[in-house]
Amino acid sequence: MHFPSHATRPGQPMARRLLRAASAGALIALGLLASGCSSFQPPQPWEKGTLARKDMTFETDPLDQRFVQHIYFSKEAASGGYGVGGGGCGCN
Amino acid sequence: MAHFSHFSRIASRLIVSLTMAGAAAAAVALTVGQPAPALELPGVQGNISLAAAKGKVVYVDFWASWCGPCRQSFPWMNEMQAKYGSRGLQIIGVNLDAKREDADKFLAQTPAKFTLAFDAKGDTPRAFAVKGMPTSVLVGADGKVIEQHSGFHDDDRKALEDAIVAALAKAGR
Numbered sequence: 001m002h003f004p005s006h007a008t009r010p011g012q013p014m015a016r017r018l019l020r021a022a023s024a025g026a027l028i029a030l031g032l033l034a035s036g037c038s039s040f041q042p043p044q045p046w047e048k049g050t051l052a053r054k055d056m057t058f059e060t061d062p063l064d065q066r067f068v069q070h071i072y073f074s075k076e077a078a079s080g081g082y083g084v085g086g087g088g089c090g091c092n
Numbered sequence: 093m094a095h096f097s098h099f100s101r102i103a104s105r106l107i108v109s110l111t112m113a114g115a116a117a118a119a120v121a122l123t124v125g126q127p128a129p130a131l132e133l134p135g136v137q138g139n140i141s142l143a144a145a146k147g148k149v150v151y152v153d154f155w156a157s158w159c160g161p162c163r164q165s166f167p168w169m170n171e172m173q174a175k176y177g178s179r180g181l182q183i184i185g186v187n188l189d190a191k192r193e194d195a196d197k198f199l200a201q202t203p204a205k206f207t208l209a210f211d212a213k214g215d216t217p218r219a220f221a222v223k224g225m226p227t228s229v230l231v232g233a234d235g236k237v238i239e240q241h242s243g244f245h246d247d248d249r250k251a252l253e254d255a256i257v258a259a260l261a262k263a264g265r
Contacts, residue, residue, distance in 0.1 A: 045225050046188035046217045052158040 122221040122240050128152075128231045129219035133186065133209035140184060140209040142231065149176075149259040150231040151183045154217050157198035158189075159225040165244040166202045168252075173206040176256060179265045180233070186211055188225075230255055233263035 043051065050056065059065035122129075131142035131152065142150060153169060155162035166185075173183045183206035187195040190212055199208075211217070220229055224242035232238050238259050241252060 044214060044217065045222055045227075046154065046156060046214050047190075048225070049156060049158045049190060049194070 122229065122237055124237050124239060126237055127235050128229065128237050129216070131184070131186070131209070131216050131219075133211050133216065135207060135209050140207055142184070142235070145182050145184070146235055147233055147263075148180045148182045149233055149256065149263055149265075151181065151256060152220070152229045152231060153183065153185045153226055154188055154220065154222050154228070155185055155226045156188045157194040161244040162226045163198070163202055164246075165226055165228075166204060168244075168249055170203070170205040172253065172256060176260060179260050180263060181256060181260060182207060184209055186216055188212070188214060188217055228252070230259060232259050233265075 054062075057065060059068065128142060128150075131140075133140050142152070151169070151172070153165065155165070169183050169185065172181065185204055185206055186209045188211055189195045189198075192210065192212065195210065217227070220227070221240075222242075226242075226244055228241045228244075230238040230241075239255055241248065
């Protein structure tokens with residue numbers, strides 16, 4: 001594409017270059033956004049040593065936590081991952 | 093305009109590669125009846141490999157010091173090794189702790205009377221598609237996967253032992 005007004009307005013090529021850089025940056029940012037967290041790996045089952053630590057649980061009292069989790073999984077039909085019954089290893 | 097399309101090509105390539113990296117995470121799976129993946133790891137003394145144990149029924153157990161059911165499984169594995177070792181069973185306990193000290197501390201409290209191997213990098217559990225801790229994989233004398241088991245309950249003992257006995261019988265032992 002040719003814009004004959006180039007010669008008359010010397011400021012424009014700079015502006016276009018800036019616009020081009022900005023749109024390229026926006027596209028890369030969009031790319032990162034679109035892929036979201038898919039490039040980040042969740043911890044694998046064997047990598048949960050730190051997560052299984054007692055001080056990584058949400059509650060301080062193990063018995064209370066067990067109780068709360070029991071109610072939770074009875075209602076939600078889902079369990080595991082909170083360090084109850086198996087140290088957060090997903091095996092109950 | 094040519095510059096713009098060049099940039100957009102780079103950006104779209106970036107999108108594609110990032111999504112592919114995400115999708116590649118859960119690609120591995122272990123198939124029963126197929127040859128077991130290679131396992132070559134440092135042990136307590138020298139290297140431990142699955143290939144070297146060919147002809148034996150191998151029970152590969154992936155464990156870590158922080159995993160409660162793993163601790164429960166150790167006495168059972170000791171018992172199995174003592175009971176069926178002479179008939180050709182080899183239990184390989186693959187430790188997956190990031191720090192070796194953690195494993196050593198665990199072993200001081202919970203002795204293991206079977207072969208131990210150490211994989212701090214986690215390449216073997218990835219190859220064996222470990223989904224929970226502990227995970228055991230029973231490999232037949234022909235080197236093929238018989239079954240994979242996740243977790244360790246008291247009620248699992250019988251079924252696991254039966255599978256070992258069946259594998260030994262199939263190997264003619």
